[in-house]
Amino acid sequence: MLALQLNDLEQDGIIKKTIYQVKPLRTDYQLTEFGRTLEPVIEAMTNWGSFYNQKKASRT
Structure with a gap:
């Protein structure tokens, strides 16, 4: 599966x-x-993931 995705990219x-x-x-x-x-899209997704994890951690 990884090989197929790399080939597509x-x-x-x-x-x-x-x-x-x-x-x-x-x-x-x-x-x-x-x-x-x-890169800006990936960085934005990383930032959102960090925000989501912080929000999730504060609920527990």
Whole structure:
């Protein structure tokens, strides 16, 4: 499942995959310039998650 999602992200131009022909085989993934445009969205989601966790913790 992860491999399929990574493949989709690569096809959409969000990540770049680099395969190194060494033993054991090594594969790296990095955000493309286009993928980096998602950083503000991911940061906003992280902030919301922190807010949600604080709110949930204060109810217990």
